[in-house]
Amino acid sequence: MANRPDIIIVMTDEERAVPPYESAEVLAWRQRSLTGRRWFDEHGISFTRHYTGSLACVPSRPTIFTGQYPDLHGVTQTDGIGKRFDDSRLRWLRAGEVPTLGNWFRAAGYDTHYDGKWHISHADLEDPATGAPLATNDNEGVVDSAAVRRYLDADPLGPYGFSGWVGPEPHGAGLANSGFRRDPLVADRVVAWLTERYARRRAGDTAAMRPFLLVASFVNPHDIVLFPAWVWRSPLKPSPLDPPHVPAAPTADEDLSTKPAAQVAYREAYYSGYGLTRMVSRNYARNAQRYRDLYYRLHAEVDGPIDRVRRAVTEGGSEDAMLVRTSDHGDLLGAHGGLHQKWFNLYDEATRVPFVIARIGEKATQPRTVSAPTSHVDLVPTLLSAAGVDVDVVAAALAESFSEVHPLPGRDLMPVVDGASADEGRAIYLMTRDNVLEGDTGASLLSRQLGRIVNPPAPLRIKVPAHVAANFEGLVVRVDDTDAAGGAGHLWKLVRTFDDPATWTEPGVRHLPPTAWAATPIAPIHWTTSGSSTT
Structure with missing residues (x-):
């Protein structure tokens, strides 16, 4: 395993980088409560100006894992509010086109394992009894072992270079698929996988000696998207993990009349994605403090699972490993004139995300911060370099099975990790074309829950932002x-x-x-x- 470290990626969803206006009280709460993240800050290289390559979930994730932009991998839209997984406007990453990080590492001789949120292809299995995605746990988090085994046997991420994925996608309004329920289960499986792997190594199992690439992809703080429902009935109870009251962003009342028309159009249309526009809008306005506080509480909910995975690596058996912590995108949280989520903009709250690389073993990193701009498209070339992969040789091998093997546009950041100065003059590119409100049926989430999918009534129809594009x-x-x-x-x-x-x-x-x-x-x-x- 010389010069071939184990590589572990720990991802969250919708976690933005710390904004410059965060209050002293909230910053102190972070230090006190988010100890899982604090380990990364105290042991790794923190890239404080790191940006997602695209928005939102579905365009961002293939950008991270292929190292290519949407114009090449073809994924620009997210399913969820306006679209089902089979919407005519939605294109998933297709097998056999652009290789993923898993394909690269598997071709280079690594074992590759993925657990948690995927959202790059539609990988859910179908429940033959209901036609719905096959569930592997209920609303209380009780696991269906037989359903888990069906996913493991089906290996739906195999064409994308990964094994071990257990669905369904933790996506949608159901409590069973929330991060609150799924993140601890992902941590359970990942820790069990690591524990077994290290035990086999100690027993001298030569297959277990191979280096591995492991992705632990958590959901939270993405559960903030469920706020319109949770404002009525939240599964989260008061806890010592609760943050102090989070102040509104300085730009919360910003005048959007001088900004692109798409932003005010999106702001007015956003609420209709959930159902009755006036009711949803009123809930956000009347419960703005609860909304902001919930987003931060969700950071704390996922911090324990993050720390469990990290400890399994650093205290469990890897003598030479690289750990990466990042998120697919951020969240506006009412900033910039009352915008929510991450669409129709490229503001920092939506696009700047945590990115920390920590190495353990003989080449352990010394903590420091890097302020030069970096991008999610840097992840693939950086990790290939860390693993000592001959990119040209592996690219030639992949080209026999993949139709779109192209030079990687990102930068290898390993020299920076090893202590070199970063390129402060570098320019990084980011883009979005994601119109999450547009879809084949126009049915809002409430309309779908009521079974009114075809020709929904006007009050329950999504009001697509008028005469603007999401470019x-x-x-x-x-x-x-x-x-x-x-x-x-x-x-x-x-x-x-x-x-x-x-x-x-x-x-x-x-x-x-x-x-x-x-x-x-x-x-x-x-x-x-x-x-x-x-x-």
């Missing part, structure tokens, strides 16, 4: 005065948003802004085809 792309880059007046050597995020002719007021012909009525006849100046912004 945002940006660069995070340091700008000097010699590059642009006022750059001042600061790090800037330059964002462009652009229309889709299909969303114009006269599709494919022209788009009239709200002020067009003032001109009679309508002047050509009112024919707009694109917009741009800097955020």
Whole structure:
């Protein structure tokens, strides 16, 4: 196993990096309560300007695990609010096209294991009795061992280079699939897998001596998406883990009239995804403090599972291992004029995420922070380098089975991990085209729960953001005065948003802004085809 460390990726979902405006009381609570994360900060290299490659869950995860952007891997939309898994607008990552990290490592001789949230392909098995996804636990967290065995035998992630996945996807409104229930079960299985692996190594099992790539992919704090339901009946009870009251973001009351029209359109349409717009909007407004506090409490809920997996590695048997902690994307939490979740924007709350690399063994890392911009597309080349993989040789082997094997656009960060200076002048790219509210049926979550999927009644129909597109792309880059007046050597995020002719007021012909009525006849100046912004 010389120069071939075990590699463990610990992921959360919807966890943003610590925002610069977080209060002293909340920061103190983090240090006191999030001890699982604190270990990474105290033992690893923390990349404090790390950005997701795309938004939201489904586009982001293949970007992380293929090291390629959506324009290559083809995944741009997320299922959930507006779309079922089989929606005509939704394209999952297809087997045999772009290799994943699992494919790369398996081809390089590693064992590869994945447990927890996947959300890259539709991997659920079907329950023959109901036609619904095959459940492996109930609302109380009681495990169905026979269903677990069916997933293990089916090995649905095999074409993507991983084994060990147990579904169904922890996704949707059901309590059984919430992070509150599923994250402890994922930790149980991962710790059991590690314990057995290390025991076999100690017994001299040569197969167990092979290095492994392990992904433990947790859900929380993603349960914040369930807030409209949990505001009425939450499974979380008061606890010493509760954070102090979390203040609103300084931009909570920001005027969006000078921002891309897509953002105000999304803000007004968002609530309709859940059901009755006025009721859902009122719940967010009246319970804003509970909403923000819940998001942080969910950080604490998943911290225990994170720490259990970490301890199983560092105290259980790996003599040479690299641990990575990150998240697929963040959450706006009411910032920027009352925006929620992570769509129709590239603001830092949605796009900047934790990224920490810690190494144990003879080459143990010394803790430090790196402020240069980095990206999720850096993960694949960095870990291939850490494992000593000859990228050209393995790429040639993968090209025999995959149609889209291309040079990786990300950077190898191992020199930085080993102590070299980071490239402060580097520019990183990020993008999103995810319109989560748009789907084949237009049925809101409440409408679907009531069985009104086809032609839902108007009050229960999703109000898709009108005459705007979800196209945002940006660069995070340091700008000097010699590059642009006022750059001042600061790090800037330059964002462009652009229309889709299909969303114009006269599709494919022209788009009239709200002020067009003032001109009679309508002047050509009112024919707009694109917009741009800097955020």
